[in-house]
Amino acid sequence: MDEMFETVVENIKTLLRDKNWAKLKIILEDMNEQDIAELFMELEERELTLIYRLLPKELAAEVFVNMEPEYQEALIRAFSDSELREVLDELYVDDAVDMIEEMPATLVKRILNHTDPEMRKSINEILRYPEDSAGSIMTTEYVDLKRNMTVSDAFTRIRRTGSDKETIYTCYVTDSKRKLKGVVTAKELLLSDENNLIRDIMETNLISVTTMEDKEVVADLFQKYDFLALPVVDTESRLVGIITVDDAIDVLQEETTEDIEKMAAITPTDKPYLKMGVTETWKKRFPWLLLLMVSATFTGKIIQHFQNALQTYVILTSFIPMLMDTGGNCGGQASVTIIRGLSLGDIEFGDIFKVIWKEFRVAILCGITLAVANFFKMMIVDRVGIVVAAIVCGTLVMTIIIAKFIGCTLPILAKALHLDPAVMASPFITTIVDALSLLVYFNIAKLTLNI
Amino acid sequence: MDEMFETVVENIKTLLRDKNWAKLKIILEDMNEQDIAELFMELEERELTLIYRLLPKELAAEVFVNMEPEYQEALIRAFSDSELREVLDELYVDDAVDMIEEMPATLVKRILNHTDPEMRKSINEILRYPEDSAGSIMTTEYVDLKRNMTVSDAFTRIRRTGSDKETIYTCYVTDSKRKLKGVVTAKELLLSDENNLIRDIMETNLISVTTMEDKEVVADLFQKYDFLALPVVDTESRLVGIITVDDAIDVLQEETTEDIEKMAAITPTDKPYLKMGVTETWKKRFPWLLLLMVSATFTGKIIQHFQNALQTYVILTSFIPMLMDTGGNCGGQASVTIIRGLSLGDIEFGDIFKVIWKEFRVAILCGITLAVANFFKMMIVDRVGIVVAAIVCGTLVMTIIIAKFIGCTLPILAKALHLDPAVMASPFITTIVDALSLLVYFNIAKLTLNI
Numbered sequence: 001m002d003e004m005f006e007t008v009v010e011n012i013k014t015l016l017r018d019k020n021w022a023k024l025k026i027i028l029e030d031m032n033e034q035d036i037a038e039l040f041m042e043l044e045e046r047e048l049t050l051i052y053r054l055l056p057k058e059l060a061a062e063v064f065v066n067m068e069p070e071y072q073e074a075l076i077r078a079f080s081d082s083e084l085r086e087v088l089d090e091l092y093v094d095d096a097v098d099m100i101e102e103m104p105a106t107l108v109k110r111i112l113n114h115t116d117p118e119m120r121k122s123i124n125e126i127l128r129y130p131e132d133s134a135g136s137i138m139t140t141e142y143v144d145l146k147r148n149m150t151v152s153d154a155f156t157r158i159r160r161t162g163s164d165k166e167t168i169y170t171c172y173v174t175d176s177k178r179k180l181k182g183v184v185t186a187k188e189l190l191l192s193d194e195n196n197l198i199r200d201i202m203e204t205n206l207i208s209v210t211t212m213e214d215k216e217v218v219a220d221l222f223q224k225y226d227f228l229a230l231p232v233v234d235t236e237s238r239l240v241g242i243i244t245v246d247d248a249i250d251v252l253q254e255e256t257t258e259d260i261e262k263m264a265a266i267t268p269t270d271k272p273y274l275k276m277g278v279t280e281t282w283k284k285r286f287p288w289l290l291l292l293m294v295s296a297t298f299t300g301k302i303i304q305h306f307q308n309a310l311q312t313y314v315i316l317t318s319f320i321p322m323l324m325d326t327g328g329n330c331g332g333q334a335s336v337t338i339i340r341g342l343s344l345g346d347i348e349f350g351d352i353f354k355v356i357w358k359e360f361r362v363a364i365l366c367g368i369t370l371a372v373a374n375f376f377k378m379m380i381v382d383r384v385g386i387v388v389a390a391i392v393c394g395t396l397v398m399t400i401i402i403a404k405f406i407g408c409t410l411p412i413l414a415k416a417l418h419l420d421p422a423v424m425a426s427p428f429i430t431t432i433v434d435a436l437s438l439l440v441y442f443n444i445a446k447l448t449l450n451i
Numbered sequence: 452m453d454e455m456f457e458t459v460v461e462n463i464k465t466l467l468r469d470k471n472w473a474k475l476k477i478i479l480e481d482m483n484e485q486d487i488a489e490l491f492m493e494l495e496e497r498e499l500t501l502i503y504r505l506l507p508k509e510l511a512a513e514v515f516v517n518m519e520p521e522y523q524e525a526l527i528r529a530f531s532d533s534e535l536r537e538v539l540d541e542l543y544v545d546d547a548v549d550m551i552e553e554m555p556a557t558l559v560k561r562i563l564n565h566t567d568p569e570m571r572k573s574i575n576e577i578l579r580y581p582e583d584s585a586g587s588i589m590t591t592e593y594v595d596l597k598r599n600m601t602v603s604d605a606f607t608r609i610r611r612t613g614s615d616k617e618t619i620y621t622c623y624v625t626d627s628k629r630k631l632k633g634v635v636t637a638k639e640l641l642l643s644d645e646n647n648l649i650r651d652i653m654e655t656n657l658i659s660v661t662t663m664e665d666k667e668v669v670a671d672l673f674q675k676y677d678f679l680a681l682p683v684v685d686t687e688s689r690l691v692g693i694i695t696v697d698d699a700i701d702v703l704q705e706e707t708t709e710d711i712e713k714m715a716a717i718t719p720t721d722k723p724y725l726k727m728g729v730t731e732t733w734k735k736r737f738p739w740l741l742l743l744m745v746s747a748t749f750t751g752k753i754i755q756h757f758q759n760a761l762q763t764y765v766i767l768t769s770f771i772p773m774l775m776d777t778g779g780n781c782g783g784q785a786s787v788t789i790i791r792g793l794s795l796g797d798i799e800f801g802d803i804f805k806v807i808w809k810e811f812r813v814a815i816l817c818g819i820t821l822a823v824a825n826f827f828k829m830m831i832v833d834r835v836g837i838v839v840a841a842i843v844c845g846t847l848v849m850t851i852i853i854a855k856f857i858g859c860t861l862p863i864l865a866k867a868l869h870l871d872p873a874v875m876a877s878p879f880i881t882t883i884v885d886a887l888s889l890l891v892y893f894n895i896a897k898l899t900l901n902i
Contacts (some may be wrong), residue, residue: 190610289780340708346725366733405641
């Protein structure tokens with residue numbers, strides 16, 4: 001597939017060099033807009049602006065939407081005013097907003113100057129909403145119907161206004177004050193008698209969000225209710241826009257990436273890895289490393305405290321990495337499972353005791369299995385005395401119990417305190433478990449060996 | 452919200468106890484099917500079977516689909532044959548398959564005996580596809596049109612057959628041999644002249660998948676192309692079913708959960724945490740812990756090898772946890788970023804040198820920042836000699852470079868070898884980086900201190 005793509009790119013480049021416009025047109029017209037966008041992003045800027053002009057108007061706008069901001073910017077700079085206006089006319093409001101958010105201020109001005117006044121108003125309105133709000137991802141282009149319309153009136157309205165709307169499959173019924181009164185799907189309209197009134201077939205038991213709702217909540221609603229679109233209302237229940245399922249999927253994926261980054265002790269970002277500069281990447285990573293490094297001081301202090309014991313029994317030192325790693329891994333397993341469960345809504349605060357009791361039993365099972373395996377390994381491979389083996393294995397069981405306990409409780413407590421549970425993943429858990437497991441280790445050793 | 456839900460549950464329970472059927476009916480009819488399902492799952496089995504019978508037929512089936520398998524099972528056991536048949540009649544094929552996959556064999560037999568022959572055939576067909584294939588998540592209920600139909604014929608067909616179809620918004624055009632020839636959306640139909648022929652308005656540049664395609668690939672296609680539905684064909688390009696966007700979202704979420712579990716060294720499962728037994732949870736976790744524990748033997752051996760050096764300079768021991776943790780965290784940051792980038796398609800094998808070069812520069816920056824901070828900390832807080840501080844900080848820089856290098860290359864190499872990159876996350880990286888960083892540490896110490 002990837003090789004095929006390379007071949008197509010080479011082919012296109014040759015045709016461009018030969019100025020074979022006719023053949024290029026035929027090839028492009030047979031392709032999907034997303035694929036054309038990917039193809040175009042492989043070209044030089046000069047080639048891009050040339051070939052872009054070969055696309056029919058509507059396809060051109062669709063391709064434009066699917067390109068990365070830097071290529072959109074290059075195109076806009078190359079556009080004449082009338083070309084710019086043509087592309088802008090074809091864009092949906094939410095796509096226009098996405099684009100504008102990535103452009104330098106001078107270009108934004110030029111873009112807004114060439115959009116028609118109504119669209120400009122919508123764009124400005126959406127740009128005002130905070131980054132993570134429902135308002136910022138909505139579009140203001142939806143089909144609105146009135147309660148006293150018949151099904152046949154509704155079809156007339158859809159046919160007249162539908163071509164500019166992002167979806168016509170969910171239609172919104174509003175009153176004279178623009179308050180949302182109901183929704184009706186295109187399926188219901190198609191399967192209804194033409195003379196039925198909208199008020200009689202519309203669904204009035206509505207689920208909507210306000211403009212300031214967190215977009216993560218919006219994405220969860222889509223997942224739970226299998227919506228294709230969701231209405232967005234202002235504080236006075238007036239309909240101001242809708243969010244469509246494709247945007248909700250993007251939010252779901254972004255939020256998951258953020259969670260995963262936080263779990264790995266990275267400040268989240270919405271830029272793809274390869275687009276991020278080195279210093280930017282460093283800034284997202286080193287504060288966490290520094291914090292965790294400094295926290296490891298406690299662990300160091302504990303070792304220093306038991307320095308004499310270690311000098312007498314140096315062999316004890318060699319099991320520190322194994323104990324620390326196993327503790328970290330056990331804590332990581334528990335915390336990551338709980339964090340994901342919380343974010344999918346499978347686990348809630350009320351489940352905390354159920355979770356602890358379960359993790360306790362899992363810890364006992366894991367502890368015994370690993371301790372038995374480790375005991376034989378230590379006796380046969382490491383050839384240590386039975387006392388040392390017993391100390392290490394006893395610590396192992398305790399470490400696993402502590403790790404699972406901390407791993408499962410911290411994320412739930414974080415959630416209860418309205419902090420992000422994802423931060424309570426392996427790195428933090430490991431740092432805490434390290435210190436505790438060493439304390440257990442050295443104290444058991446001290447008591448047993450009478451140091 | 453949660454408290455409100457509790458109140459509703461209590462309210463419903465009281466009404467049930469008072470046998471106030473009329474009021475119950477009114478409350479339920481105003482609720483969403485998903486919410487009713489959640490409410491019902493809070494009730495006792497006896498209450499559930501009572502209240503379920505109050506729902507109107509169509510709503511009853513929708514509520515049924517949204518319940519967890521164990522509650523569906525309880526209901527099916529309580530149903531009379533005619534009640535069972537009524538629910539089954541209302542189910543979409545893919546929902547029926549999902550349900551059957553979770554039922555015990557005896558119930559499956561009873562269910563299949565009460566589905567109509569055509570649906571039974573479809574169910575059996577879908578059940579035959581492997582668990583992760585496109586075939587296993589498709590539905591066989593779609594609207595099919597013919598090329599020589601007019602738009603008005605198409606509407607007649609949609610009105611006649613549409614009520615049983617999972618979506619009517621994408622219609623599929625097939626020839627007499629059931630080969631897929633084109634698709635046309637309801638939007639295009641609605642915005643077209645009634646007398647246009649389907650062959651003239653249909654899209655012929657099609658994206659479809661075969662029944663055996665990995666469902667992860669299917670989910671990625673939905674995300675890339677913003678589809679509402681995707682056709683599934685057999686090896687001879689005959690249309691056998693479609694996959695809708697709601698099912699694709701579920702796959703996306705499942706696949707992400709699996710990735711996250713693998714990154715935390717857990718064998719993935721599709722069961723929610725609270726539904727999994729203790730031994731089952733243990734089985735998913737301990738093999739990885741055991742493997743990682745045994746791998747830590749190398750680290751132990753390295754420490755044993757440098758036993759004499761450690762006995763002379765016990766202070767060196769106290770920085771082992773900090774070095775190991777920082778190495779693990781750095782490696783984890785790099786690997787998790789790369790794993791997510793690979794799964795989102797942002798990073799490919801061809802980017803490997805770009806990635807290594809970038810991580811190298813980030814590692815230098817992180818290394819210097821952390822080393823400087825650590826140097827001062829060691830001099831001021833730990834009050835160690837300048838030589839020991841230099842040894843530890845030198846090791847720190849080397850560890851970070853090694854960790855970032857291993858963290859970013861292993862996932863890409865795994866992908867190139869068609870292994871799952873997600874396995875190459877923090878736990879594995881940590882184990883490898885531990886051993887390497889200790890080797891560096893002790894060798895620098897030996898050379899510098901002449902032990």
